Amino acid sequence: MCPSVIQVDVIIPTQTKYLDLIGSIGERIAKELDNFTGDREALAYQLNLVLTEATVNAIKHGNDNNPQDTVRISIHLFEQELNIKVYDHGQGFDLATVPAPDFEHPKESGMGIFLIRSLMDSVAYTRQHDCNVLEIIKYLK
């Protein structure tokens, strides 16, 4: 793969007050895409949302017993692809068992993964050494 045009690496404490910061980075990146021909405002919102949901997920699945625990968010922008990786240090979960929402009987929680899957092109959650990685890919047209 070609070298990335932009790489952003952020490490935050596992606190929700940093969600705005992480989401805002996604919005700003959407505005830097020179060749993107789609709806830029919609993409800016979607990247804000996906980064917010993925970071909340990592905070929730993080290590509750460690006040020093952190979440790392790594964003790589390539010519044709945006790659987001969110690392947590918790127990992890099985992405395949996350149920699709019941639209007839909506619940107050559990929509996060559904939103990420709906808006992005590929989602995977894997174990790597001492952490878990949620990897999200959006192809840019």
Add this chain to the structure above:
Amino acid sequence: MNLNLEKISDFSVLTINEERIDAHNSGELKEYLLQMIERGEKHIIVQLAHVRFIDSSGLGALLSGNKNIIAKSGKFALSNIQQQVMSMFELTRLNRVFEIYTDVHDAVKTEI
């Protein structure tokens, strides 16, 4: 969270003076709505004109308000939703669950 509550006709209109509802402040919104319902408010409109971003936990907080009001045979409505925020309601099909009005003045004219 910066919220403003006013009475218009028979409705309690809750205006959210925040640009962003996410997992950091949605718990506060949910709790505020539950307290309103507990003290007997039956007809609530949440005015979202200032909100330019909502995540799944924010939608969940509104859903909680909606469920609890309906359980008491009251009315819960949303108004003045920005375009990108509206797309979240559409994606989650919650636009079929909530009563949604373009403007708060249309919402307060409805029958209760």
